[in-house]
Amino acid sequence: MFFEECEDFGIRIGPFGVGFGPAGRGVRYSRTETSHVLRVRIDPEVRKDQIKVRLVRPGVLEIEWPRAKGEDIPVE
Secondary structure, eight states, X not given: OHHHHHHHHTOOSSTTOEEESOTTXXXXXXXXXXXXXXXXXXXXXXXXXXXXXXXXXXXXXXXXXXXXXXXXXXXX
16 A cells, blocks of 8 residues: 555656655656556546547557536625
């Protein structure tokens, strides 16, 4: 459990791992012998059908999901 929390914060014990962002929101990159793995933490309320992933051009991957809606506060 401790090591998983460290990895979520961007600290990894072992080779080829790097990440950034505060705990709860972050990006983690690692690789295995045969592949690259990118883990992105997003709002847990986002559903699978709301996420769009596209290859914009060779070498550029784009991931899109809805922004969190905040509360509207009237200003007088």
